[in-house]
Amino acid sequence: MTQGLSPLLVSHPVFHTPRHTGRHPLAIRRVGALIDLLQTLHWLAPDQYHEGTAASRETLLRFHTAAYVDALQSANDPRADLTMLRETFKIGTLDNPLYPGLYERTALLVGNALAAAELALQRRTVFFTAGGTHHGRPDRASGFCFTNDPVFALSHWLQRGLSRIAYVDFDAHHGDGVEDAFASDPRVLCISLHEQKRWPNSGQHSTPTALNFAVPSGFDDPALAVLLDEHILPALDRFAPEAILVMSGADALKGDPLCGLALSIPALRAALLATLSRAPISMIVGGGGYNPWNAVRHWAALWAALQIDPHPVPDRLPSAARLILEELEAPRIPKSRVAPEWLDRLD
Numbered sequence: 001m002t003q004g005l006s007p008l009l010v011s012h013p014v015f016h017t018p019r020h021t022g023r024h025p026l027a028i029r030r031v032g033a034l035i036d037l038l039q040t041l042h043w044l045a046p047d048q049y050h051e052g053t054a055a056s057r058e059t060l061l062r063f064h065t066a067a068y069v070d071a072l073q074s075a076n077d078p079r080a081d082l083t084m085l086r087e088t089f090k091i092g093t094l095d096n097p098l099y100p101g102l103y104e105r106t107a108l109l110v111g112n113a114l115a116a117a118e119l120a121l122q123r124r125t126v127f128f129t130a131g132g133t134h135h136g137r138p139d140r141a142s143g144f145c146f147t148n149d150p151v152f153a154l155s156h157w158l159q160r161g162l163s164r165i166a167y168v169d170f171d172a173h174h175g176d177g178v179e180d181a182f183a184s185d186p187r188v189l190c191i192s193l194h195e196q197k198r199w200p201n202s203g204q205h206s207t208p209t210a211l212n213f214a215v216p217s218g219f220d221d222p223a224l225a226v227l228l229d230e231h232i233l234p235a236l237d238r239f240a241p242e243a244i245l246v247m248s249g250a251d252a253l254k255g256d257p258l259c260g261l262a263l264s265i266p267a268l269r270a271a272l273l274a275t276l277s278r279a280p281i282s283m284i285v286g287g288g289g290y291n292p293w294n295a296v297r298h299w300a301a302l303w304a305a306l307q308i309d310p311h312p313v314p315d316r317l318p319s320a321a322r323l324i325l326e327e328l329e330a331p332r333i334p335k336s337r338v339a340p341e342w343l344d345r346l347d
């Protein structure tokens with residue numbers, strides 16, 4: 001990137017271990033493995049890592065209803081009404097299981113998103129890997145998301161006086177929660193590329209404040225290049241955003257167990273970098289991605305490319321780095337289906 005300051009990675013130890021268990025698609029180690037990999041490769045200088053603090057209840061109320069924040073805060077109380085939590089707030093469903101420390105983790109997610117958004121104003125590209133809960137709603141959990149950290153980050157930029165902000169979502173699922181949050185706000189342009197006939201099945205049409213590109217399963221690198229050059233980048237150039245928040249889209253990569261898109265890591269990275277180049281202020285959130293080998297390799301190679309002097313990506317990873325990838329597990333991907341290149345290459 002062309003900024004004068006080196007990029008920052010924002011995270012917190014609470015995100016480095018998965019909270020989900022069993023066969024939940026997020027019962028996979030992603031952010032912790034990424035940090036381990038970057039440190040092993042000597043790609044994460046101490047002054048490039050920032051830990052944010054938890055958001056206050058008052059901060060959560062900027063987007064969420066008081067009843068929902070109450071529900072999150074009391075969800076782990078032994079006296080909690082689990083039926084009400086599940087039916088009214090979608091907390092404790094199969095998609096959004098209740099786990100110990102739910103409220104603390106949610107508040108940390110929002111607090112770190114706000115810290116990342118503020119740091120990005122210093123014109124350093126900020127990568128908040130644990131972020132990207134784009135389905136979260138003001139009054140309920142949705143699609144593995146208990147809050148909506150992109151909404152908080154974008155709102156922070158608006159509060160700080162920016163008036164043309166783009167949100168570009170390469171995740172394989174439609175960024176419905178973000179689009180709806182800013183549906184009547186012309187200061188925020190939402191662009192979402194997502195798989196057709198895939199939950200939440202919205203985003204089939206564009207609106208005055210949202211450009212939606214619902215693409216078929218099997219959508220591949222040449223198709224992405226056309227969409228980018230003919231639609232996404234020209235739209236960004238017309239809008240001329242002061243800041244861009246990009247969702248990294250690891251579940252749009254070929255080999256994701258939940259989605260059917262077929263992008264390669266280099267092609268998706270090229271699209272992300274071209275998008276980020278359209279504004280002087282930029283932030284990336286990790287988002288979905290249920291193949292941990294893909295997510296970790298995609299994020300590591302993206303981080304390498306974001307540097308002022310990009311780290312060269314080795315043809316074959318050193319053994320300590322391969323070991324980190326070999327130790328990953330995913331409930332939806334049997335070991336027999338782990339491709340050899342997932343273990344020794346980044347792209």
Ligand SMILES: [Zn+2]
Nearest residue numbers: 171172173288
């Ligand atoms: Zn997704």
